[in-house]
Structure formats: C-alpha cells, structure tokens
Amino acid sequence: MRLSRRNIIEAMALTPLVGAVPACKKKNNGIVIGAYLSMTGGEAEFGISTRNGVQIAIDEINARGGLLGQQLRLVVEDDRGDSTEAASAVTRLIDREGASVIIGEVASSLSLSGGRVAQRRRVPMVSPSSTNEDVTRVGDYIFRVCFIDPFQGAVMARFAKELQVAGAPVQKVAIFRDEASAYSTGLARSFRETFTRLGGEIVDEQSYRKGDTHFSAQLSGMVAKAPHAMFVPGYYTEVALIAREARSAGFTGPMLGGDGWDAPALFRNDDDKLVGSYFSEGFAPDHPTTAVGQRFVAAYSQKYHSDANGLAALGYDAMVVSADAIRRANSKEGPAIRAALAATANVEGATGRISIDAERNAVKGAVILEVRENAFRFHRAIEAQ
Numbered sequence: 001m002r003l004s005r006r007n008i009i010e011a012m013a014l015t016p017l018v019g020a021v022p023a024c025k026k027k028n029n030g031i032v033i034g035a036y037l038s039m040t041g042g043e044a045e046f047g048i049s050t051r052n053g054v055q056i057a058i059d060e061i062n063a064r065g066g067l068l069g070q071q072l073r074l075v076v077e078d079d080r081g082d083s084t085e086a087a088s089a090v091t092r093l094i095d096r097e098g099a100s101v102i103i104g105e106v107a108s109s110l111s112l113s114g115g116r117v118a119q120r121r122r123v124p125m126v127s128p129s130s131t132n133e134d135v136t137r138v139g140d141y142i143f144r145v146c147f148i149d150p151f152q153g154a155v156m157a158r159f160a161k162e163l164q165v166a167g168a169p170v171q172k173v174a175i176f177r178d179e180a181s182a183y184s185t186g187l188a189r190s191f192r193e194t195f196t197r198l199g200g201e202i203v204d205e206q207s208y209r210k211g212d213t214h215f216s217a218q219l220s221g222m223v224a225k226a227p228h229a230m231f232v233p234g235y236y237t238e239v240a241l242i243a244r245e246a247r248s249a250g251f252t253g254p255m256l257g258g259d260g261w262d263a264p265a266l267f268r269n270d271d272d273k274l275v276g277s278y279f280s281e282g283f284a285p286d287h288p289t290t291a292v293g294q295r296f297v298a299a300y301s302q303k304y305h306s307d308a309n310g311l312a313a314l315g316y317d318a319m320v321v322s323a324d325a326i327r328r329a330n331s332k333e334g335p336a337i338r339a340a341l342a343a344t345a346n347v348e349g350a351t352g353r354i355s356i357d358a359e360r361n362a363v364k365g366a367v368i369l370e371v372r373e374n375a376f377r378f379h380r381a382i383e384a385q
C-alpha cells in the first residue's frame with residue numbers, strides 16, 4: 001500500500017527516535033546514585049554486602065528529607081565480575097539513568113575498567129573498597145573510602161613478623177597470589193617488600209588464577225620449603241579452597257590475607273581449615289569504634305537479619321561521603337561534586353572519620369580480624385601512618 005505524505009508524517013510522529021530518551025526520563029526522579037557491583041558470580045557476596053550498606057545510608061538520608069530537596073534513588077548494575085561488563089555497566093548508569101555519582105567497584109580490576117568510563121564522562125566515582133593504588137590514578141574524578149594496598153600489605157607484613165608459631169617468631173613466609181588480579185598482585189608486592197625489609201624471608205612465591213579449583217601442584221612445592229606462615233592475598237572463593245588443599249599438603253602454620261577474605265562464604269567453605277588465621281580489614285563489626293559504626297551495625301542487623309561486614313560498612317561510607325559532597329556542592333552535576341569530594345575532611349562514617357588526600361585516597365587505619373569456626377573476630381587495631 002502506498003503511503004500518502006500525510007500518512008508518513010503521522011507515522012513518524014508516532015514512532016520514537018532510536019536512542020531518544022523516554023518521556024519518563026524527563027521527570028524529576030530524584031538524585032540518582034549509580035552502583036556497579038558483582039551481584040552474581042564468584043564475588044557476589046562482595047556486591048550484595050556493599051549494596052546493602054549503600055542502601056542503609058540512602059534510607060537514612062531520605063528519612064531526613066533527602067538532599068537538595070530531592071530523594072536519593074539507588075540504581076544497581078550487575079557487572080558479573082567481568083571487566084568489560086563493568087565498563088558497560090558504568091556507561092548505562094550514566095547514559096540511561098543519569099547518575100550523579102557512581103559507587104563501585106569492590107574488585108580493583110573492575111574499578112580500573114569502570115573508572116576509565118566515569119573519568120571520560122566527568123562523573124565522580126567513589127570506590128568503597130578497591131585497594132590497588134592505581135585505581136585513583138585513573139583520573140581526578142576517581143575517589144575511594146578505603147585504605148590502599150601499600151598500607152594493607154605493610155600492615156600484614158609487620159603483623160607476620162610479630163606472630164609466633166610453636167613458640168618461635170615467624171621468619172619464613174610463602175606467598176600465593178592471583179596473577180590476574182591487580183588487587184592480589186599489588187598486595188603481594190607490598191607484603192614482600194615490607195617483610196624482607198624487616199628481615200624476613202620469602203621462601204617461595206607461586207600463583208593461580210581466579211576460577212581455579214585445584215592448587216596441589218603449587219602448594220606441594222611451597223609446603224616442601226617449610227614456611228612458618230603463608231600469605232594468600234586473594235578473594236574468598238579461591239582462598240577457602242586453597243586452605244583446604246594446603247592443610248591436606250601438610251601445612252600447619254597460620255594463613256594471612258587481606259580484605260578480600262571478608263565474606264561469610266570463607267568460613268562456610270573452608271572446612272575450618274582457616275581457624276587461627278588472620279586478615280586485614282577496615283572495619284570490625286564486633287568492635288565498632290564510633291557511634292555511627294554502632295548505629296550502622298544495629299541497622300544492618302535489623303534490615304537484613306545478618307551481621308554486617310567490612311564491605312557493607314565501606315559501602316555505607318562511600319554513600320555517606322558522596323552525600324556530604326553533594327550537599328556541600330549544592331549541585332548534582334559532576335564537576336561540582338568532584339570538587340567537593342576532593343575537599344572531604346573529617347566526615348563521620350561507620351569505619352571512622354574519613355578525609356580524602358591529594359591522591360583522592362582515604363586516610364585511615366586498619367584492623368586485624370581472626371578467623372574462628374563460624375565468624376571473624378576483632379584481634380587488634382592498626383593506626384594510619
């Protein structure tokens with residue numbers, strides 16, 4: 001059927017343009033906070049805990065009337081633990097959702113990928129818990145509220161030197177790292193440099209890759225060199241399996257790690273092979289040091305019927321710092337919020353007071369947590385240096 005000129009004009013008026021913004025997007029839907037996290041896959045517990053912490057902060061802020069006369073709205077994109085998907089997730093949060101601030105990621109490799117998009121688009125990104133020092137070097141729109149690997153690795157190296165095994169000080173350590181993880185390799189490097197500078201010896205260093213399920217070939221060689229302790233700066237999924245195989249290979253000493261251990265799946269899946277081991281974190285739920293931290297732990301338990309962890313607390317803090325910047329900027333535009341974030345000083349969070357330094361990193365201390373049979377327990381605090 002031939003269409004008349006009038007038919008064509010009417011059809012064009014009824015057909016939306018490709019890429020056009022739907023009418024609903026033009027309405028005031030509040031201030032959008034975008035988060036990209038691993039909500040499925042091997043690091044899903046990281047993403048879920050972080051999302052929960054962010055949501056508690058948003059609930060509190062909205063209950064007080066929101067920001068700039070508007071309510072906050074959280075939009076979460078699942079990056080499935082994939083670097084390519086992380087970049088796509090940030091793009092969607094900016095282009096489709098109009099996010100004023102991006103929160104994410106937990107894994108440093110994913111923050112590096114998503115951060116490049118946020119930097120190009122001039123939308124501030126606040127990582128709750130990516131510790132690799134290169135994350136904020138992506139550009140001046142990238143911030144974090146956690147400590148960085150040089151500090152965390154040095155904390156664990158000094159702690160290792162203070163440990164005693166069978167009445168003797170730890171002198172020899174083996175390192176088992178994820179060779180494809182910026183987080184793991186950065187922590188391993190910092191631990192190695194500090195431990196050897198303190199007079200310790202790294203007797204062996206082996207590697208694996210995310211997703212591996214068998215480690216006996218590497219572990220048998222490591223155990224044969226009789227380390228007093230083993231440093232495993234990985235994520236909880238592989239660490240639990242490594243612990244089981246290390247014990248089967250005959251290793252009896254303590255295992256040490258970083259904040260990538262902090263998920264309930266670690267002690268659910270390790271068959272108690274990590275009991276008596278230690279890792280560094282930014283927060284101890286059983287030992288909150290501030291009124292904000294105590295309130296957060298109670299709110300988390302009430303809302304989610306489970307215990308908070310360090311990832312949840314840092315998600316909360318990432319939102320608290322972002323909200324503080326939006327309030328001081330009196331704007332939901334990226335450049336104004338970025339400038340306010342850079343001037344962050346002494347903001348009260350769940351993990352303590354947060355200030356941002358010239359490299360857009362948080363200035364803060366750490367805690368050492370001990371692995372028990374069904375829980376992590378506060379062992380000691382380490383001040384910022």
